[in-house]
Amino acid sequence: MTVLSLREYPDPILHQKAEKVEEINDALRQFLDDMLETMYVDKGVGLAAPQVGVLKRMIVIDAEQEEDEDGHHKKGKPMFLINPEIVYKSEETIFFCEGCLSVPKQSADVERFQKIKVRYQDKTGTEHEIEAEDYLAVVLQHEIDHLDGILYIDHLSRLKRGLLLKRLQKMRAEKEKEKQKNPQ
Numbered sequence: 119m120t121v122l123s124l125r126e127y128p129d130p131i132l133h134q135k136a137e138k139v140e141e142i143n144d145a146l147r148q149f150l151d152d153m154l155e156t157m158y159v160d161k162g163v164g165l166a167a168p169q170v171g172v173l174k175r176m177i178v179i180d181a182e183q184e185e186d187e188d189g190h191h192k193k194g195k196p197m198f199l200i201n202p203e204i205v206y207k208s209e210e211t212i213f214f215c216e217g218c219l220s221v222p223k224q225s226a227d228v229e230r231f232q233k234i235k236v237r238y239q240d241k242t243g244t245e246h247e248i249e250a251e252d253y254l255a256v257v258l259q260h261e262i263d264h265l266d267g268i269l270y271i272d273h274l275s276r277l278k279r280g281l282l283l284k285r286l287q288k289m290r291a292e293k294e295k296e297k298q299k300n301p302q
């Protein structure tokens with residue numbers, strides 16, 4: 119399996135709309151496995167194809183993975199969703215603190231639908247519908263947003279987004295300084 123390289127804000131690909139997947143074949147299934155591997159390596163709960171530079175409507179999620187006391191990673195329930203589409207949204211909403219591998223080490227509260235229904239195709243092309251609420255619903259909405267070129271920070275007020283991006287910039291500058299001090 120290959121660990122893919124992650125695109126980070128402000129990479130313009132993160133703000134582009136992904137295209138529908140028309141053909142599900144072995145190469146695509148391999149790519150989905152690589153996405154899952156990448157997500158686990160980078161300690162994410164979900165990953166969307168545009169985050170690894172591919173503008174296709176595909177996401178992987180594992181909202182039930184765990185880490186034991188020794189820091190060993192345990193797979194939970196990996197899910198592969200091709201052409202996911204939200205077909206129902208509850209009126210009720212919830213706030214949840216979100217982060218994103220493409221906006222490293224930052225987080226903020228985002229308002230989401232508390233319950234959704236998602237229609238998607240699995241790795242064999244079979245269509246399914248799942249109902250999700252709370253945490254899983256939040257993760258699904260976050261990842262499906264990626265397919266429409268939307269990051270969680272786009273849901274924040276200008277002020278909150280500005281502060282978050284300033285923190286991101288500062289963190290990157292410090293990392294850069296550290297690198298120059300300790301060149302490898």
Ligand code: NI
Binds near residue numbers: 218219260264
């Ligand atoms: Ni994300």
